[in-house]
Amino acid sequence: MTIRSLLVANRGEIAVRIIKAAQALGIRTVQVHSAADADMLAVKLADEAIDIGPPAAKKSYLNIDAVIGAAKSARVDAIHPGYGFLSENADFADAVEAAGIIFVGPRADAIRLLGDKVAAREVAKRAGVPTVPGSDGRVSGIGAAREIADKTGFPIMIKAAAGGGGRGIRIANDMAELESQYPLASAEALAAFGDGGLYLEKVIARARHVEVQILGDGENVVHCYERECSPQRRRQKVWEEAQAFLLPDSVRQELCASAVALAREVKYRGAGTVEYLYDDETQEFYFIEVNTRIQVEHPVTEMITGIDLVQEMIRVAGGAKLSVDQRDIVPRGHAIECRINAEDVSRDFMPTPGRITRLNVPEGEGVRFDTMLYAGYSIPPFYDSLLGKLIVWAESRDACLDRLRKALQHLEIGGVPTTVSLHLALANDESVRRGAFHTRFLEGWLEAEFSRQSQSKSEVA
The missing domain is CATH 3.30.1490.20 (ATP-grasp fold, A domain)
Incomplete structure (x- = not known):
């Protein structure tokens, strides 16, 4: 079935991303929103918008009946859940299909199986993928x-x-x-x-977090190579790269092949990510989990492969076969993504909702900013603090870091504190430039950085 109309069951930057991908395919878009999100950018961009409830997510974005009711009233062909909220809820996927609407993502049985971390480990073992x-x-x-x-x-x-x-x-x-x-x-x-x-x-000491992007149509599965996601704070990703720097080619090939084998085991449909821990010392990798949805960090993969992952998800959900073969997917250059949050770094990353008074977005070759922002927009206090993602591409990692630093210097978000300064400091850090990080690197780095700042303030005083 060809999808002609699509409801976006999410908010923020990913809702904007999905709307733009769908409209590029000539698909009519319907955006659901809570009362707090009536003026968000996705609402302005969509062909139609429907209020589905109060600000609290459980009464709006997590309300299955409200979302499906909106989809029925708008007579859409399909629903895209984005990431978070209902994106990995198998009951929601079942309810969407039961309503005669296409769920843009894996089938409910795959979500249910891979969403249970223990069951997913068993699938990995059957596929010959090493587990922790x-x-x-x-x-x-x-x-x-x-x-x-x-x-x-x-x-x-x-x-x-x-x-x-x-x-x-x-x-x-x-x-x-x-x-x-x-x-x-x-x-x-x-x-x-x-x-x-x-x-x-x-616990694998000083492990790196490496993940493989997969795409499937229920029969065929391909990988779009791997991403490095080691810089994390409280186990939340902050900075992502594609491809993983310093990963031996032999390990890369084995890693990607294992992700495809696992996805084939469940006849995977749509976009997904197979996540691993990688031990630099032993060059061994271990399966962690599968995310059965589009990832926040998907743009870095798009930048090195030229594949629009969201459009591919929509096509496949509509019954099309994958438009790419594995031999067609050849990575080029290097890409880095910085998650820009409305948080005050100096106050232990306290969320800082407020009104955007100024927005200056860097432009130029290899620079992309996926965001929900516009000047005058008021960030509601009810949801995740992610404002957008600055993604930069260049022919080499060193050139990418240089371009990223310049882009961060030109990114202006006025009205609220953001994490732009954190990413600028990371882009200038010698350890980051060497790729010498692991999953616990950032927290140690932050502790040392705050210690240096405190000492400097004491000396001035």
């Missing part, structure tokens, strides 16, 4: 957790079986911490995901 040492499945209780910890050793990670986005994770450095953290992790998982199930994984 830990429990074979959900842990039955603290007694079983002790036995697993005895075998794997410490530190060990306690993870929510139904978790995602870096939430529902705790680290135990010894048996006493395991016993105290285990029940807390279970309660946290139950509150966040409605499922208190847990599993355990050994």
Whole structure:
């Protein structure tokens, strides 16, 4: 079935991204929004907009009945969930299909299977993909957790079986911490995901976070190479690159092949990401999870491959076969994405909603800014603080970093504190330029940076 009309069940920059991709395909767009988002950019860009409820996400963007009701009233052919909110909710995917509407994403059974981290590990094992040492499945209780910890050793990670986005994770450095953290992790998982199930994984010291972009049409699967996502704060990605710097080609080939094998195991449809931990010292990689949706960081992959991943998702959902073959996908150059948030870096990244008084976006070759902003827009306090993503491409990583630094210097967002200064400091950092980072790098870097600033202020005083 050809998709002629599409409802965007999300907000912010990803809603803008989806609308632009759909309109480029000649598709009519309908944007749902909460009462707090009536003046957001996506509403202004869409062909039609529908209010689906109060500001609270659970009463609007997470309200399945409200979203599907809007889709029916607008007579759309399909719904794109973006990322976050209902994007990885198998019940929502089922409800969309039951309403006779196309869900732009994987089938509900694939979302359900891969969304359960324990079940996804089993799929990975069947596909021959190495997994992090830990429990074979959900842990039955603290007694079983002790036995697993005895075998794997410490530190060990306690993870929510139904978790995602870096939430529902705790680290135990010894048996006493395991016993105290285990029940807390279970309660946290139950509150966040409605499922208190847990599993355990050994902590890989100084690991890098590398992920592979996949595309499938239910029969064929291709990869669009890998991304480096190691710079993280509180397990939330901050800075992403494509391709992963300093990754040996032999490892890259094996990594990407394993992601395709896993996706084929479930006859994957749409865009998805297979995430791994990579050990620089041993050159070994371990499967973590699959994100069954478009990722925040997808633009860096688009910049090095020339593939519009969102358009490809829409085409495939409408019944088309993949428009690209693996041999057609040849990466070129290097790309970096900086997540620009409305946060005050000097106040422990406190969210800073407010009115945008000025917006100056850098332009030029290899520079892209995916955003929801416009001058005069008031950022509501109810949602994620992401304002946009500055993405820069160049022929080499060094040239990319130089171009990124200039772009950050010309990016002006007036009215609220943002994380632009953080990214400018990172772009100038010698360790970052060498690619010498891992998943714990940024938090240590921030601690040292704040210490230097405090010392400098004391000396001035």
